[in-house]
Amino acid sequence: MPKVAVTSPSFSKHPILRKEITELFPDVKLNNDGIRYKGDALLDYIKDQEALVLGLELITNDVLNQCPDLKIIAKYGVGLNNLDLEACKNHNVEIGWTGGVNKLSVAEMTLGYMLMISRNLYTTSNELKSGTWNKSGGFQLTGKRVGVIGVGHIGKEVIRLLKPFGCEIWVNDIIDQKEYYESVGAIEKTKEEIYCHCNIITVHTPYNDGTHHMINKENIDMMDSSTVIINSARGGIINEQDLKEALLSGKIHAAAIDAYEEEPPTDTSLIQIPNLITTPHIGGNAKEAVLAMGRSAIGHLKRYYNL
Helix, strand or coil, rough: CCCCCEHHHHHHHHHHHHHHHHHHCCCCEECCCCCCCHHHHHHHCCCCCCCEEEECCCHHHHHHHHCCCCCEECCCCCCCCCCCCCCHHCCCCEEEECCCCHHHHHHHHHHHHHHHHHHCCHHHHHHHHHCCCCCCCCCCCCCCCEEEECHHHHHHHHHHHHHHHHCCEEEEECCCCCHHHHHHEEEEEEHHHHHCCCCEEECCCCCCCCCCCCHHHHHHHCCCCCEEECCCCCCEEHHHHHHHHHHHHHCEEEEEEECCCCCCCHHHHHCCCCEEECCCCCCCCCHHHHHHHHHHHHHHHHCCCCC
């Protein structure tokens, strides 16, 4: 039997996923200690393995140089920014990955952010818990102009969920998708037009050199004081210092972020801002999505080994 290791703590503690992968690979190495492996500890855990079920751990060319037996990495999740894909290709390591497995989970949370912020649910709930009776009911989401930057699996799902609210949807993506935009009534715009004119801006791009600090002081200054920014994609897409300054100064109305440049975030002055919703990177973690992501990873191993 091939040597198979699971790096992800959440996969390893999931009873159904544990059972299903153990039935296929009885000697599978599970991360029962709940450790987020990195550096030398990661190498010690995976260096003699032939197959990995990989979560968020960083796989670089240096790591692959020290894992000569590795043949396949099955991705638990949809983000590939922790994988050096070129290095994997050079080392003949196959990547098992399925896009959009958790799209509904992330999109539902994004819609939840929009409703919580627009109707002032988050702020007034927190205030009431501390004894403040604030009757400010916010504004309706219905009919607002929403800018979607990154129209992949999740961006499209957000657009679908917004349909009953009658929002005007402005979109931006590096891929030409004119037929899709026409089919859903979305309007293609530049990022600058979205920054300047949208009530809510939600980002669903990958994180890479081109999207690093894509939202920063320069384009936040283009926004209206009523603007809402949402990042349920990846940490590093928003310059967190610039976002913090904009929220504290009233330059924008509110924001919601689920992913951070450093996880868990250590900047308490950021996460304690009253008009910022902060969640611990749970967008793709609805129980249905966790099971689907795990089964997707197992499925890639089954196909690779013809099981």
